[in-house]
Amino acid sequence: MGLLASPDAVGAGEDGFDWFCETVSSTVMPVTLSTRNPADFRASMTDLDLGAVRLSAVACSPVLSRRTSTHVRRDDPERLHLGLVTQGEVRISQHGNESVVAGGIVLTDTSRPSEGVCAEGRIETVVMQIPRQALGLSPDRVDRLLARNLATDVGSGAILADFLKTLLARGPQCRPEELRGMGSVALDLATAFLARQLGDPGEAPAEARAQEVLQRIYRFVESNLGDPGLTPEVIADRHNMSMRGLHRLFGDQPLTVAAHIRRSRLEHAHTDLACEELSGQPVQAIAARWGFPSATGFSRAFREAFGVTPSEHRALSLAGPRHAEDRNPARHAHHRAPLGPTFSAGDSATA
Numbered sequence: 001m002g003l004l005a006s007p008d009a010v011g012a013g014e015d016g017f018d019w020f021c022e023t024v025s026s027t028v029m030p031v032t033l034s035t036r037n038p039a040d041f042r043a044s045m046t047d048l049d050l051g052a053v054r055l056s057a058v059a060c061s062p063v064l065s066r067r068t069s070t071h072v073r074r075d076d077p078e079r080l081h082l083g084l085v086t087q088g089e090v091r092i093s094q095h096g097n098e099s100v101v102a103g104g105i106v107l108t109d110t111s112r113p114s115e116g117v118c119a120e121g122r123i124e125t126v127v128m129q130i131p132r133q134a135l136g137l138s139p140d141r142v143d144r145l146l147a148r149n150l151a152t153d154v155g156s157g158a159i160l161a162d163f164l165k166t167l168l169a170r171g172p173q174c175r176p177e178e179l180r181g182m183g184s185v186a187l188d189l190a191t192a193f194l195a196r197q198l199g200d201p202g203e204a205p206a207e208a209r210a211q212e213v214l215q216r217i218y219r220f221v222e223s224n225l226g227d228p229g230l231t232p233e234v235i236a237d238r239h240n241m242s243m244r245g246l247h248r249l250f251g252d253q254p255l256t257v258a259a260h261i262r263r264s265r266l267e268h269a270h271t272d273l274a275c276e277e278l279s280g281q282p283v284q285a286i287a288a289r290w291g292f293p294s295a296t297g298f299s300r301a302f303r304e305a306f307g308v309t310p311s312e313h314r315a316l317s318l319a320g321p322r323h324a325e326d327r328n329p330a331r332h333a334h335h336r337a338p339l340g341p342t343f344s345a346g347d348s349a350t351a
Contacts, residue, residue, distance in 0.1 A: 016041055016042070016043065017033075017035060017038040017041040017043075020033070020041070020043040020045075020060065021033045023045060024045075024058075024065075027045070027047060027056070028056060028081075028127070028129070029067065029071070029075065029076075029077055029079075029081075029110050030067070030071045030074060030075045031065050031066060031067045031071060032065070032066045032067075032068070032071070033063055033064065033065050033066075034063070034064045034066075035061060035062060035063045035064070036062065037061070037062075040061065041060070041061045041063075042060070042061050043058070043059065043060035043061065044057075044058075044059045044060075045057065045058050045059075046168070048167070048168065048171045048179070049179065050167075050179050050180065050182055050183025050186060051179065051180035051183040051184070051222065052131075052134060052180070052183040052184050052186075052187045052219055052222070053128050053129060053130050053131075053134070053183050053186055053187050053190075054128070054129040055126065055127070055128055055129075055164065055167060055168060055171075055186070056126070056127045056129065057124070057125070057126050057127075057168050058123075058124070058125050058127060059087070059122060059123070059124040059125075060118075060122070060123060061122060062118050062119055062120060062121065062122075062123070063118055063123070064115075064116070064117050064118075065114075065115065065116040065117075066113075066114075066115050067110070067113055067114045067115075068113050069113050071113075072110070072111060072112065072113065076110055076111050077110050077129075078110065078111060078131065078132050078133075079109075079110045079129045079130055079131055079132060080107060080108070080109055080110075080129075080130045080132055080135060080142070081107070081108045081109075081110065081127050081128070081129055081130075082105060082106075082107050082127070082128040082130060082190055082194075083101075083105065083106050083107075083108065083125050083126070083127045083128075084104075084105050084125060084126040084127075084128075084152065084160075084161050084164055084165075085101045085102055085103060085104060085105075085106070085123070085124070085125050086103075086124045086125065086126060086165070087122060087123065087124035088102065088118055088120075088121050088122055088123035088124060089101070089102040089118065089119075089120070089121075089123070090102075090106075090116055090117065090118045090123055090125070091116070091117045091118075091119075092106050092108065092114070092115070092116050092147045093114065093115045093116075093147055094108050094109065094112055094113070094114035094115070094146045094147040095109070095112055095143060095146040095147060097146055097147035097148055098147060099147055099148050099149040100149065101149045103152065103153075104149045104150055104151055104152055104157075105149075105150040105151075105152055105157060105160070105161065105193075106147060106148065106149060106150065107142070107145045107146055107147070107148070107150065107194070108146060108147060109132075109142075109143070109146055111132075112146070114147070126164050126165065126168060128164065128186060128190060130187065130190060133211075133215075134187060134215055135187075135190075135191055135194070135215075136191055136211045136212030136213075136214070136215040136216070137191065137194060137195060137198070137212065141198050142194065142198075144198065145194060145197055145198070150193075150197055155196070156189070156192050156193040156196050157193055159189060159193075160189045160190060160193045163185070163186065163189055164186065167182055167186065177226075180222055180223070181222075181223045184219035184220075184222060184223050187215075187219065188216070188219070191212065210249060213239065213241075213249065214249055214250075214253075216239070217235060217239060217246075217249070217257075218260075220235065220238065220239070221235065221257075221260065221261055221264060222264065225261070225264055225265050225268060225290055225291050226289055226290060226291055227291060228288075228291045228292070228293045230261060230291060231258075231261075232246060232247075232257045232258055232261075235257060261291075262301065263305075265290040265291050265292065266290075266301060266302060266305050266306075268290045269286055269287055269289075269290045269292070269298070269302065269310070270302070270305075270306060270313065272286045272289070272290075273286060273310055273313055273314040273317065274313065274314065274317035274318070276318060279314070279318055283295075283298075283310045283311060283314065284298070286310075287310070298310065
């Protein structure tokens with residue numbers, strides 16, 4: 001969790017407001033912000049990376065936010081923003097809808113122009129940034145909910161709101177792998193909440209339901225990579241489907257389900273081996289953390305994927321400033337060599 005700005009850090013003054021404008025545009029999305037009293041403006045922002053989603057807490061003085069078509073054309077992260085207003089009142093306009101939200105949840109889309117106004121008093125919001133393709137609900141149906149005041153006093157809305165607030169409060173004490181798991185939970189809760197606003201989830205088109213199941217499986221895999229027993233058979237059983245149905249679901253994906261498990265494990269191990277904070281841990285301990293029980297099998301799979309052994313990769317990554325560029329995966333093939341769909345549907349996901 002990163003403190004991007006605090007009331008003391010930003011302080012009051014036009015410089016603080018300018019800094020806040022730049023921070024919002026760079027970490028959330030490009031917008032134009034204005035305020036009546038820039039000299040008295042105060043703000044704070046925190047950011048929590050949850051893997052599947054991103055969570056931000058924003059508190060600020062009265063402000064007007066506009067995202068125009070020009071902003072969208074210039075930079076569109078293609079995300080849905082689910083905003084929980086925890087203090088104050090904000091008026092949101094988008095896609096022909098307009099609502100005043102105080103204590104509720106409002107959904108907006110970065111791919112469309114929008115306007116948000118907090119006219120009086122301090123506003124505090126918790127914003128979940130969700131990649132649109134990760135939601136697993138039909139875009140046409142989700143569009144019906146844009147800029148509407150969605151209640152959080154009962155049911156799934158109350159559960160989601162409480163979870164997001166707790167996550168922000170307790171997140172700093174969580175390990176990265178725990179945060180990724182919490183991100184999957186947050187996404188599941190948000191999906192369930194929005195589906196409930198749309199009516200019976202079973203009414204969704206077949207394609208949307210299939211996409212929702214696929215994303216749920218991806219999140220399940222991410223949360224269970226450390227289990228060497230994670231196999232396609234286990235995944236199919238946990239999601240109440242046949243092996244044939246599972247492979248059909250992955251039919252148009254870049255990798256088979258087994259290959260996806262192996263690639264994800266290797267990429268996480270690749271990252272941990274380059275981490276200075278973990279340099280005291282044996283290579284095999286890191287391999288085991290990501291579901292590789294066999295040292296020989298892990299070394300062989302790692303070399304096939306990245307072109308170097310795990311020990312060589314660690315040495316290159318931790319060698320110091322003279323090898324800084326070796327830590328840049330975009331510039332060295334052995335850091336991110338393509339892991340194409342080289343495994344068949346029947347391959348084991350472990351080495």
